[in-house]
Amino acid sequence: MTQICHVCNEQLEYDGQISLDRFYLRALGLVERVGGYNRLGADGKQFVDAVTWQYYRQFPQEYGRRYEGIVSIGAVLQDSQIDRMANKHRLLKITESPITEKYLGLLVHRACFDGNGCHNVDLSRIKTAEQALDWLFHLGEKAWFHPLGFIMILEELFPESRGKAQSFYVGGD
Numbered sequence: 001m002t003q004i005c006h007v008c009n010e011q012l013e014y015d016g017q018i019s020l021d022r023f024y025l026r027a028l029g030l031v032e033r034v035g036g037y038n039r040l041g042a043d044g045k046q047f048v049d050a051v052t053w054q055y056y057r058q059f060p061q062e063y064g065r066r067y068e069g070i071v072s073i074g075a076v077l078q079d080s081q082i083d084r085m086a087n088k089h090r091l092l093k094i095t096e097s098p099i100t101e102k103y104l105g106l107l108v109h110r111a112c113f114d115g116n117g118c119h120n121v122d123l124s125r126i127k128t129a130e131q132a133l134d135w136l137f138h139l140g141e142k143a144w145f146h147p148l149g150f151i152m153i154l155e156e157l158f159p160e161s162r163g164k165a166q167s168f169y170v171g172g173d
């Protein structure tokens with residue numbers, strides 16, 4: 001497995017997990033407790049950035065930039081760079097209109113995020129495509145489940161499926 005932890009950007013091994021929860025609450029609590037994004041330590045910044053970037057990625061209808069007309073590839077690349085460096089401004093946008101009915105997914109090392117109070121799926125229990133499908137069906141019955149975010153994470157875990165499931169879910173081209 002060569003997939004990357006959403007928080008530390010280091011390689012994941014099977015000791016990681018997929019955590020599902022309302023992460024904007026934790027990120028907001030972190031920012032408030034430390035008195036603002038600029039005063040967060042490196043670990044706090046990393047977590048807040050990871051959370052905001054994943055919200056923008058997993059909830060594109062709510063937070064993503066919508067392009068109209070012809071857009072240069074440079075503009076798209078620049079946007080994706082900015083999105084990767086998600087900051088306090090973007091977190092505030094999320095907390096001003098939070099998604100309360102659906103959970104965000106984070107792919108993380110245990111050491112990077114404790115997952116306490118979250119719904120967690122251990123990576124050791126999701127090693128094959130069959131197991132991934134089982135989880136998709138199991139979680140699909142929960143009202144808080146957000147299929148697009150989970151499918152995006154499955155595509156990170158199973159790169160050979162990349163683009164297929166997601167384009168199916170969002171309607172594709």
Ligand SMILES: [Zn+2]
Binds near residue numbers: 006010
């Ligand atoms: Zn990590």
